[in-house]
Each structure stands twice: as C-alpha cells, then as structure tokens.
Amino acid sequence: MRLDSDEFAADPHHAYDEMRRQHGPLVPVEVTAGVPATLVLGYRAALRILSDPAHFPADPRAWQAKISEHCPVLPLMEWGPSTSESDGEQHYRHRTAYLAVLADIDLYQLRGTVESVAVSLINGFCGAGTADLLDEYAIPLTVGVLEAVLGIPEQDGRELFDAMAGLRVAANARDSELHDNRFHTLLSNILSAKRSQPSTDVISRLTRHPSMLDDTEILAQTAVLYALGTEPTWNLIVNALLLLTTDSQFRAGFLGGALSVREAIDEVLFLDPPLANGCARYPRQPQAVEGLWLTVDQPVLISMTACNADPALTGERHGNRSHLAWGAGAQSCPAQSLASVIVEEALEQLLDALPDLELAVPASDLRWQPSAFHRAPLAVPVIFPPCPPLPLPQRESRR
Ligand code: HEM
Numbered sequence: 001m002r003l004d005s006d007e008f009a010a011d012p013h014h015a016y017d018e019m020r021r022q023h024g025p026l027v028p029v030e031v032t033a034g035v036p037a038t039l040v041l042g043y044r045a046a047l048r049i050l051s052d053p054a055h056f057p058a059d060p061r062a063w064q065a066k067i068s069e070h071c072p073v074l075p076l077m078e079w080g081p082s083t084s085e086s087d088g089e090q091h092y093r094h095r096t097a098y099l100a101v102l103a104d105i106d107l108y109q110l111r112g113t114v115e116s117v118a119v120s121l122i123n124g125f126c127g128a129g130t131a132d133l134l135d136e137y138a139i140p141l142t143v144g145v146l147e148a149v150l151g152i153p154e155q156d157g158r159e160l161f162d163a164m165a166g167l168r169v170a171a172n173a174r175d176s177e178l179h180d181n182r183f184h185t186l187l188s189n190i191l192s193a194k195r196s197q198p199s200t201d202v203i204s205r206l207t208r209h210p211s212m213l214d215d216t217e218i219l220a221q222t223a224v225l226y227a228l229g230t231e232p233t234w235n236l237i238v239n240a241l242l243l244l245t246t247d248s249q250f251r252a253g254f255l256g257g258a259l260s261v262r263e264a265i266d267e268v269l270f271l272d273p274p275l276a277n278g279c280a281r282y283p284r285q286p287q288a289v290e291g292l293w294l295t296v297d298q299p300v301l302i303s304m305t306a307c308n309a310d311p312a313l314t315g316e317r318h319g320n321r322s323h324l325a326w327g328a329g330a331q332s333c334p335a336q337s338l339a340s341v342i343v344e345e346a347l348e349q350l351l352d353a354l355p356d357l358e359l360a361v362p363a364s365d366l367r368w369q370p371s372a373f374h375r376a377p378l379a380v381p382v383i384f385p386p387c388p389p390l391p392l393p394q395r396e397s398r399r
Pocket of ligand 1: 098232236328333335336
C-alpha cells in the first residue's frame with residue numbers, strides 16, 4: 001500500500017483493517033513511490049518501539065544517506081539539529097529547554113490570544129453566510145496564535161508562513177532549498193532581534209534557558225516548534241468540527257449540553273488523530289517485532305490511527321485518553337496542553353458565534369489530503385445564517 005495515494009486517503013480506516021487482516025500488527029508499506037517502510041498497526045508493538053530508543057532511535061541519517069535527495073518526503077523526515085530527530089544526550093538537553101519554556105506559557109492568557117484571533121477571523125466571514133473553515137479559520141488561527149506565543153511579529157509571520165507553505169509544496173530540491181533558506185533567514189533575523197530586546201515569549205525564553213542553547217540550536221528548536229506545532233493543530237480543529245457537524249449523535253449531545261467540545265476532541269484523537277502516521281524510528285540492528293524481521297535503517301512508522309483502533313485493546317474506551325495521538329515515550333509531544341487549549345478555544349468561539357453552521361456539501365464529498373502522515377480534509381466548506389460582526393474582546397491578549 002502506498003500511504004500517499006488517493007486511494008488510501010479516501011478511506012484509510014478500511015485500508016488499515018485490510019492490512020491488519022492480511023499482515024497482522026506490522027505491515028510493509030511505501031511512504032511514497034520507492035520509499036519502503038514498516039507501518040505498525042498494533043498498540044503494544046508501538047509502545048515497545050517508542051519506549052526503546054536504544055534499539056529504535058529517531059535519528060534518520062543512516063536511512064537518509066541511502067535515498068535520493070529528490071525524494072518528496074525528505075523535507076518531512078530528514079535529520080536536523082532538533083529534538084525530534086535526535087536521541088540520547090542531545091535530545092535530553094533540547095527537550096529540557098522545550099519543556100521548561102512551554103510550561104511557562106500562561107494558559108489563561110493563551111485563551112485570550114485564541115479568543116481575539118478567533119473573533120477577528122469570524123468577523124471576516126460571518127456576514128457572508130459561507131466560509132471554508134480550513135483556509136479562513138483553522139489555518140490562520142493556529143498560525144496567528146503560535147506566532148504570538150513564539151514572539152514572531154505579524155509581518156515576519158506572514159513571510160514565514162509563505163516560506164513554510166512553499167517548502168511543503170516544493171517541486172524539487174532547488175525550490176525546497178530556496179524556501180528553506182528563506183525560512184531560516186527570517187527566523188535568524190527574529191532571533192537576533194530577541195537577543196538584543198528579549199521579551200516574555202518562547203523564543204526569548206529559549207535564549208535565557210540554563211541549557212545555554214546556541215543560535216543554531218535555538219533556530220532549529222523554533223523551526224521545529226513552528227513546523228510540528230501548526231499542521232496537526234489546525235487539522236485537529238477541523239477534524240473535531242467535522243465530528244460535531246456530521247455525527248448526529250455528537251451533534252445532538254453537544255447541542256443538548258450532554259457533550260462538550262473537549263469530548264469531541266478526545267474522540268477525534270482516538271478515532272482520527274491529525275497526525276495519523278508518524279514517530280519514525282530506524283532500527284540499527286536486525287530485530288524481530290511480533291514475528292516480523294525489520295530491515296536495518298529502514299523507517300518504522302507508527303500508525304496512531306490504527307493502533308488506537310487495535311482490536312486487541314480491551315476495556316472501556318469512552319473518556320479514556322490512552323490513545324497514541326501525542327506519541328509515547330521520551331519523544332512524546334511536549335505541547336499537549338498548549339495544543340488542547342488552542343483547539344478547544346477555537347471550537348468554542350466558532351460554535352458560540354455560529355451555532356447553526358453546517359457542512360455545505362455531504363460529508364462523503366469531502367476530499368482528503370493524500371499524505372502518508374496527516375489526516376486532513378483539503379477544504380471544509382460550511383454554510384450558516386449570516387450575522388453581524390462580534391465585539392472584539394477587551395482583555396489584553398497578544399504577548
Ligand atoms: C493537535 C496537535 C498536535 C499533535 C496531534 C501532535 C503530535 C505529536 C506527536 C505524535 C509527536 C511525537 C513524535 C515522535 O515521537 O517522533 C509530537 C512531538 C512533538 N511535538 Fe507535537 N503535536 C501537536 C501539537 C504540537 C504543538 C502545538 C507544538 C509546539 C508548539 C508541538 C511540538 C512538538 C515537538 C517539539 C515534538 C518533538 C518532541 C521531542 O522529540 O522531544 N506539537 N507531537
């Protein structure tokens with residue numbers, strides 16, 4: 001199975017069931033044409049791999065050395081001096097810094113930031129009675145909030161977003177390098193400004209952290225926070241919104257007050273997590289997991305979606321947060337509280353303002369991004385009764 005095919009994107013749940021039926025908990029797949037990997041569908045096998053960095057490190061360099069520099073998934077999987085692809089001592093040092101600066105974020109103030117970004121976006125389309133909630137809401141909201149948290153000025157934020165968008169769709173290695181250079185030059189200028197005039201934002205706090213990260217490390221950390229923090233967050237917003245608008249039981253429960261936005265988010269993190277497959281690990285020696293011999297240095301990808309649906313899992317699932325949507329082990333997502341607050345507040349603001357919104361097309365007509373990693377609709381067109389703009393919130397919100 002090719003994970004970036006339209007066929008897979010159209011019905012991944014069916015594809016996971018079929019793969020599990022034919023192969024068991026570990027399955028040979030292609031991340032894209034000519035890039036083989038093993039996809040883990042079994043929850044216990046996933047936990048074993050994620051909790052054993054000595055045998056299953058996250059460093060992709062040995063794999064990378066063997067594949068073409070034009071491989072389209074390289075920008076997403078290649079090594080960088082950041083936490084997510086490093087192991088051991090270096091990972092510990094970087095992660096300690098992340099965890100400390102993320103823990104310092106005032107979640108009350110963050111709610112205020114989300115509210116103010118949400119209200120100005122809703123005011124941009126509420127009179128029209130129609131919107132694409134991916135492009136006009138979830139994406140600009142996530143990017144605007146994360147930029148405020150990181151301390152990226154608005155004008156630089158726009159350019160940074162363009163560079164990142166260019167990087168994601170770059171057709172060749174030259175384009176990819178161009179966008180990558182632009183992204184890093186912008187971040188580097190922002191970092192110099194923070195060094196001379198520090199504030200209370202995440203980048204300024206990283207410059208002051210006792211682990212004494214140098215500029216290259218801080219740039220890499222900031223790039224990772226921006227890149228890893230944006231796409232899954234905006235996809236979680238729209239995936240939870242789709243559940244609340246298209247699942248009749250959820251919609252009735254929510255409108256009747258029996259179910260909250262939080263419960264819809266937890267349900268999506270279980271059933272359709274935004275990072276559907278990821279947490280790539282690269283076995284250094286030949287070893288067998290669940291009876292399958294893994295190829296040395298070849299990526300082993302965890303299917304968070306399939307592991308969460310593993311039939312071998314027993315027990316009451318409702319309200320249970322044992323899903324793998326945030327990963328597991330020493331490299332699990334350090335920004336769970338931050339992302340949860342952004343998504344929850346984004347949905348509450350939207351549904352408070354436009355309680356009657358509905359999908360403008362049947363759910364079965366939605367098209368999904370053909371991606372090995374993300375579970376993401378290409379657009380979320382909605383309709384609702386037009387309404388006047390909301391008053392802008394009074395509390396001070398941007399850092
Ligand atoms: C709904 C939103 C999010 C989801 C589903 C998500 C999911 C994940 C997962 C599955 C991993 C584990 C990767 C691995 O094991 O290789 C991860 C790691 C990470 N995430 Fe998130 N994430 C989200 C939001 C964010 C946000 C908002 C930020 C930062 C602002 C962030 C920063 C990171 C970082 C830095 C790592 C690497 C941690 C390490 O290697 O120590 N994530 N995330």
